[in-house]
Amino acid sequence: MRDFLPAEKKRRERVLGVIRERYQAHGFDEIETPVMEDSERLHAGLGGDNEKLAFGVLKRGLTHEEILAAEEPLDLVDLGLRFDLTVPLARFYASHRAELPTVFRAIQMAPVWRAERPQKGRFRQFVQCDIDIIGEPGIQAEAELLVATLATVDALGLADATIRINDRRLLTGMLAALGFEEYEYDSVLITIDKLDKVGIDGVAAELRSREVTPDAVAALEEFFLRPQTLEWLPFGEAAIRKALPPDPDPEVVSELVALGEAVGAARGGTEVLVFDPFLVRGMGYYTGPIFELVHPSAPYSLGGGGRYDGMIGRFLGSEVPATGFSLGFERLVDLVEPLVDETTASVALVHDAEVPLARLLGLQAEVLAGGNRARLVRRAKNTKPQLEGLAVEGFTSFAFVTSETTDADSLEFRPLD
Amino acid sequence: MRDFLPAEKKRRERVLGVIRERYQAHGFDEIETPVMEDSERLHAGLGGDNEKLAFGVLKRGLTHEEILAAEEPLDLVDLGLRFDLTVPLARFYASHRAELPTVFRAIQMAPVWRAERPQKGRFRQFVQCDIDIIGEPGIQAEAELLVATLATVDALGLADATIRINDRRLLTGMLAALGFEEYEYDSVLITIDKLDKVGIDGVAAELRSREVTPDAVAALEEFFLRPQTLEWLPFGEAAIRKALPPDPDPEVVSELVALGEAVGAARGGTEVLVFDPFLVRGMGYYTGPIFELVHPSAPYSLGGGGRYDGMIGRFLGSEVPATGFSLGFERLVDLVEPLVDETTASVALVHDAEVPLARLLGLQAEVLAGGNRARLVRRAKNTKPQLEGLAVEGFTSFAFVTSETTDADSLEFRPLD
Numbered sequence: 001m002r003d004f005l006p007a008e009k010k011r012r013e014r015v016l017g018v019i020r021e022r023y024q025a026h027g028f029d030e031i032e033t034p035v036m037e038d039s040e041r042l043h044a045g046l047g048g049d050n051e052k053l054a055f056g057v058l059k060r061g062l063t064h065e066e067i068l069a070a071e072e073p074l075d076l077v078d079l080g081l082r083f084d085l086t087v088p089l090a091r092f093y094a095s096h097r098a099e100l101p102t103v104f105r106a107i108q109m110a111p112v113w114r115a116e117r118p119q120k121g122r123f124r125q126f127v128q129c130d131i132d133i134i135g136e137p138g139i140q141a142e143a144e145l146l147v148a149t150l151a152t153v154d155a156l157g158l159a160d161a162t163i164r165i166n167d168r169r170l171l172t173g174m175l176a177a178l179g180f181e182e183y184e185y186d187s188v189l190i191t192i193d194k195l196d197k198v199g200i201d202g203v204a205a206e207l208r209s210r211e212v213t214p215d216a217v218a219a220l221e222e223f224f225l226r227p228q229t230l231e232w233l234p235f236g237e238a239a240i241r242k243a244l245p246p247d248p249d250p251e252v253v254s255e256l257v258a259l260g261e262a263v264g265a266a267r268g269g270t271e272v273l274v275f276d277p278f279l280v281r282g283m284g285y286y287t288g289p290i291f292e293l294v295h296p297s298a299p300y301s302l303g304g305g306g307r308y309d310g311m312i313g314r315f316l317g318s319e320v321p322a323t324g325f326s327l328g329f330e331r332l333v334d335l336v337e338p339l340v341d342e343t344t345a346s347v348a349l350v351h352d353a354e355v356p357l358a359r360l361l362g363l364q365a366e367v368l369a370g371g372n373r374a375r376l377v378r379r380a381k382n383t384k385p386q387l388e389g390l391a392v393e394g395f396t397s398f399a400f401v402t403s404e405t406t407d408a409d410s411l412e413f414r415p416l417d
Numbered sequence: 418m419r420d421f422l423p424a425e426k427k428r429r430e431r432v433l434g435v436i437r438e439r440y441q442a443h444g445f446d447e448i449e450t451p452v453m454e455d456s457e458r459l460h461a462g463l464g465g466d467n468e469k470l471a472f473g474v475l476k477r478g479l480t481h482e483e484i485l486a487a488e489e490p491l492d493l494v495d496l497g498l499r500f501d502l503t504v505p506l507a508r509f510y511a512s513h514r515a516e517l518p519t520v521f522r523a524i525q526m527a528p529v530w531r532a533e534r535p536q537k538g539r540f541r542q543f544v545q546c547d548i549d550i551i552g553e554p555g556i557q558a559e560a561e562l563l564v565a566t567l568a569t570v571d572a573l574g575l576a577d578a579t580i581r582i583n584d585r586r587l588l589t590g591m592l593a594a595l596g597f598e599e600y601e602y603d604s605v606l607i608t609i610d611k612l613d614k615v616g617i618d619g620v621a622a623e624l625r626s627r628e629v630t631p632d633a634v635a636a637l638e639e640f641f642l643r644p645q646t647l648e649w650l651p652f653g654e655a656a657i658r659k660a661l662p663p664d665p666d667p668e669v670v671s672e673l674v675a676l677g678e679a680v681g682a683a684r685g686g687t688e689v690l691v692f693d694p695f696l697v698r699g700m701g702y703y704t705g706p707i708f709e710l711v712h713p714s715a716p717y718s719l720g721g722g723g724r725y726d727g728m729i730g731r732f733l734g735s736e737v738p739a740t741g742f743s744l745g746f747e748r749l750v751d752l753v754e755p756l757v758d759e760t761t762a763s764v765a766l767v768h769d770a771e772v773p774l775a776r777l778l779g780l781q782a783e784v785l786a787g788g789n790r791a792r793l794v795r796r797a798k799n800t801k802p803q804l805e806g807l808a809v810e811g812f813t814s815f816a817f818v819t820s821e822t823t824d825a826d827s828l829e830f831r832p833l834d
Contacts (some may be wrong), residue, residue, distance in 0.1 A: 001453065003509050006446035006514060013437075013447065020430075025785055026759075027792025029423035029810075030430065034542050035452065035528070036472075055453075057498075060532050062490045073479045076493060081474075092420050097451040101810065103795070111452070115477050125451050140774050144793065147778055151785075258774060265775035266782045290642065344442075357557050357675065358682035361564055365683040368442055368568070375444025376561065378520070393446075393518065416732060 001125045002316065006412065007394070012127075015333050016109055016250045019129050020035070020157045023107045026130050026148035030107040033088040036079040041091060046311060048283050050083040053114035056378065064116070081113040085130045086311070086324065093134055094315035098277070103135040109329070129304075132324035133197065134312060139255050142264040142289050145305065145325045150263075150272060153302075156336050161302070162272050164292045165235075165259070166279035169252045170244060176279065177245035178223060179216035183298070186284065190211060190386070193280035202223045235260045235273040243277040256289065285311045297335055303327040346373040347413065349400035353378055363401060366408035391416040418543045424811070432573065432750050434527055436546050439572050440524045443565035445548050447524040450505040453496040460491065463698050463728060467500040470531035474498070498530040502547045503728070503741065510551055511732035520552040522561070526746070540747065547722075549659075549741035551729060556672050559706050560679040562722065562742045566710065567680075567689060569744070570719075573696065573753045578719070579689050581709045582652075582676070583696035585667045585723070587661060591694065593660035595640060596633035597666060603701060606628060610697035617641045652677045652690040662695040676706065702728045708742065714752055720744040763790040765807045768818035770795055780818060783825035808833040 004012060007086050021032060042054050056077030059066075072075050082088050085108045093104065108130045116122045131148060133141040146163055153161045175185050191206050198206070200221065207217045223245065233239035237257045241248065256275070264270035281290045281304055290306030312320040328405035347367050351360055367374040379400070380386040390398060399411040421429060437447060459471050473494030476483075487493050502525045514676030525547045533539045546564060550558040563580055566813065571576045592602050608623050615623070617638065624634045640662065650656035655675045658665065673692070681687035698707045698721055722742035729737040744822050764784050768777055777793050784791040797803040798816070809814060816828040 001451035003451070003513065004449040005513060006448060009447045012449075016762050025790045026781075027790065031423060032421040032429075034418035034420070036530075036542070055477075055496075056475040057491055058475050058494055060472075064489070067487050067490070068485060070484050072481070073475060073484070076484070077475055079472075090678070096422060097421065100793075101806070102797075106791070113453075124556045125453070134590055140777070143774055143778055147782070182733075262774040262778050266778035339789070349580070357560055357679040360557070361679050361683035365564070373442045373444065375522070377518075380519075383724050389518070 002123060009410060011336075012333055013141055015329070015336055016129070018129075018155050019152050019327065019329075020107065020109060020151040023131055023148055026105075026144065026151065028105040028107045028148065030109070031089075031249050032108070032110065033082075033085075033091060033092050034354055035081055035111070035113075037082055037088055037091065039077045039080045040076065042080045042083065043236060044087075044314070046087050046090070046285060046314065047083055050283075050330045053116060055081040055113050055115055063241060083315045085110060085128050085326070086114055086132075086308070089130070089132055089134075089324075090312045090315045090322075093320070094334055095299050097316070097342075101135075103133065103141075106132045106134065110131075128329040129303075129329050129331040130321060133321060134322045136323075137309070137321040139259045139262070140287065142259050142291075142307065143266075145323060146259075146273075147264050147293065149303070149327070150267060152273070153293065153295075156332065158295055158297075158302075158332075161293060161295045162274050164274050164276035164279050164294060165256060165289060166276050166291075167252050167256060167289045168286050169288065170240075170248055170277070172257075173249050173252075173282065175216075175306075177247070178219040180213055180220075184212055184216075184275075188278045190282075192278055193282060195278050216222045233275075235270045235275055240275050243275055259289065265393075281306055283308075287321070293325075295335065298331060300331065301328070302331050302335075302338055345397055346375075346395045348375050348377050348395045348398040348416070349401050349411075350377050350379045350386070350398050351381070352388075352403060354403050355401055355405065359405070360401065363408055363411070364407065367411075387416060419540060419673060426433045426712075427811075428753075429750055432746070432753055433546070435572050436526065436569050436746075437526060439569040440548055440565055443522075443561065443568065445524045447526070448506075448509060449525070449527065450499075450502075450509050451532075452498055452528070453506055454499055454508065455492065456494045456497045459497045459504060461498065461504075461731070463504050463507070463702060463731065464500055465702075467531060468545075470533060471500045472498040472530050472532055489719070493715050500531050501529055502545050502743070503549075503725070506547070506549055506551075506741075507732045507739075510729055512739070514733070515520075518552075520550065520558075523547075523549045525549075525550065544746040546744040546746050547741055549739060551737060551739045553740075554726070554738040556676045556679070556706065558740045559676055559708075559724065560683075563676075563680050563690075563708065564683045564738060566720070566742050566744070567684060570710065570712075573749065575712055575714075575719075575749075575752060578710060578712045581675060581691050581693040581696050581711060582764040583693050583708075584669050584673060584706045585703045586696065587665055587673075588704065590666050590669075591662055592633075594664070595636040597630055597637075599635075599817055601629055606697045607699075608700060609695055612695050641732070648694075652687045652692055657692045659691055665707050673706065677717060687809065698723055700725075701796075704741070710744070711743075712752065715748060717748065718745070719752075738822065761789055762814055763792075764814045765792050765794050765812045765815040765833070766818050766828075767796045767800070767807075767815050769820060771820050772789075772818055772822065775818075776822070777818065780822065780825055780828070784828075804833060 011035055037055060043051050057079040058076055059078045111125050111127050113125050116124055172185055181189055195203055204221045240253050240256055260270045260273050279292055285308045286306040287309045288307030292301045292304035294301050303326055307320045307323040312322050364374045364376055395416050397413045397415050399413045435464045439453050451476060460468050474496040475493055528542050528544050530542050589602055592605060597605055608620055614621055621638045657670050657673055664787050677687045677690050694708055702725045703723040704726045705724030709718045709721035720743055724740040725826055726738045729739050781791045781793055812833050814830045818828045
């Protein structure tokens with residue numbers, strides 16, 4: 001968990017502002033949920049491994065007897081801090097469905113908490129920026145998510161981002177074609193998900209070391225080694241078919257092709273899309289197209305998502321289609337060039353100690369009335385480092401105020417840099 | 418704890434944006450701290466009654482033996498959710514002092530949590546907007562806080578706000594003059610703080626029912642009943658002296674008079690200030706001037722604050738002067754008229770189901786390129802209620818998209834209201 005000092009806080013708020021503005025422009029609406037959810041809901045099996053990382057909030061007013069009666073830590077908590085924004089969204093939608101549009105496009109930009117072991121680049125509190133479309137079963141939803149996300153990444157100045165696409169249904173079709181048994185799919189996918197980290201040999205070795213159908217593992221290894229498997233063609237039917245075993249589900253293939261055409265129509269080209277036959281995404285709840293945002297300047301993904309049609313039904317009792325995309329805000333904010341606000345001047349009024357307070361505040365009011373930022377700063381003995389410090393803080397100009405300064409017209413503004 | 422739906426979330430973000438913008442213009446810098454602090458720090462005696470309302474976060478990895486060994490609930494927690502923004506600020510300042518300006522003007526706009534019993538108008542998660550000036554011992558700090566706060570309230574469209582001012586040192590001087598013993602001051606102040614709620618008789622009755630110096634209680638009651646005690650004059654020395662027992666501390670009186678003159682200089686008049694000899698403010702850590710923001714449309718205060726010179730020293734080991742003002746965001750947001758964004762049009766593209774997706778996204782891209790907000794909406798059987806719903810959602814115009822629509826030039830936009 002981190003403190004954010006003024007410069008970093010400003011940078012974060014600017015990036016959040018750009019994301020909010022772009023997603024809203026694309027027709028999404030921002031919502032907010034409380035940071036605590038019922039502990040039972042957080043541990044309902046929808047959060048995968050993240051459930052284990054949830055911070056629990058102690059029940060209020062526990063007596064000593066109640067503490068002694070607890071069989072496990074979870075008996076002592078009734079609330080917990082959310083570990084993602086998807087479980088709260090599902091609960092939110094189930095609570096407020098009647099007040100929301102038939103197709104609901106949600107923005108959530110908010111912190112989540114996970115009890116990670118302290119390590120570089122992992123935080124126990126971090127911000128996620130999610131968009132989700134609930135109520136739309138077709139790939140129009142995926143197309144809107146991808147177009148809005150790419151526009152947002154553009155607005156942040158990160159050109160050259162690409163989106164890797166796959167589909168859970170194609171993954172299971174691939175596993176079937178290679179000879180895996182259905183009960184093995186989940187665990188095999190978890191291993192394939194490590195391909196980027198451990199390579200082809202690592203995946204094959206891990207599968208062999210477990211009790212997975214040996215012929216299927218051999219077939220997978222052979223499949224990996226086909227020259228065309230990892231040769232990425234321009235997104236389209238040829239690329240998808242070439243990367244997969246023969247006879248993939250034609251309906252799924254044509255959906256992905258249509259998705260690519262739609263994104264291309266909005267973007268003037270599909271070159272930002274890549275079909276990745278081994279993209280898995282960690283969460284078990286995905287049911288259809290899945291995606292990941294990558295950028296040449298970062299060795300890790302900057303976000304991802306996918307369709308999770310079954311999940312909201314768990315809260316509501318009736319099936320509701322849903323798909324979402326989550327931007328990794330903490331990773332993005334480090335890549336984005338500082339966004340400079342050039343519309344207002346930031347003025348330091350560096351004053352002698354003996355200038356009357358009423359006059360100082362009157363001068364500040366005059367400078368503010370011109371639409372600028374203004375801070376009163378008592379003049380230090382040594383002004384050189386003081387002025388340098390103000391420049392570092394982002395002030396663009398200064399003026400000395402002495403007991404002879406009567407009004408803002410008599411101030412002499414000088415640039416700081 | 419509440420969910421915020423799109424309209425309310427938008428309103429909250431707009432109000433937060435205005436507050437942030439005004440406070441920044443006045444030279445303050447925004448910071449952020451994690452929502453969890455060490456439990457020991459939260460229970461160090463600086464939070465008054467709010468400490469008891471802190472949510473505790475269960476220690477991770479507790480064994481059954483450790484649970485059985487707990488003597489009280491606090492033994493089970495190591496972190497807690499902050500109940501205010503002042504304790505975290507003191508900890509932040511102690512951690513980062515070397516990286517901050519000599520006089521540090523902080524903005525914090527963030528949620529806090531208190532385990533309140535559910536009742537109307539009380540929330541367990543709510544947002545506070547605090548500004549604090551650390552490192553400035555003189556009333557320039559108070560003057561800046563009040564000027565920035567009044568400018569912010571103006572920008573929110575709440576004209577006619579006033580600020581009640583008192584000083585902890587004048588309060589204790591008053592109690593001494595009336596004959597209370599020094600050890601009684603804290604408890605007597607807690608009772609006087611209820612004056613608005615229980616009236617003069619209620620305060621006198623409560624003091625009599627306890628073991629407080631009887632002559633002093635009688636003197637207080639007589640003092641209350643002086644015609645001039647509650648007759649508020651234009652802010653200044655005469656008003657302050659008239660409202661107090663004879664011979665108040667002349668240095669404190671002249672500080673408050675200078676504060677009023679300084680605020681008046683920046684605002685073109687002191688009529689927004691009122692001296693309130695019975696303003697107490699709940700927290701025991703205040704040491705100097707204290708203030709409260711009131712508005713004719715609300716029966717409760719909209720914020721308040723004061724000087725708390727001793728507090729940061731508790732974390733740092735050396736004395737650091739500090740004063741702060743906290744806006745009650747949840748109360749403010751209800752009073753503020755919806756702030757309308759008139760700079761961008763919000764367009765609904767109401768399309769037939771058979772329009773190809775690629776064309777829809779291309780049309781949306783064209784409308785977005787004009788700087789507008791655009792949402793794709795599938796046309797309902799009955800368009801009248803659908804269009805009414807879009808107007809309620811804030812869309813300002815719509816166009817029907819049919820399979821004959823080829824580009825944005827062929828769209829016919831019509832207003833929604």
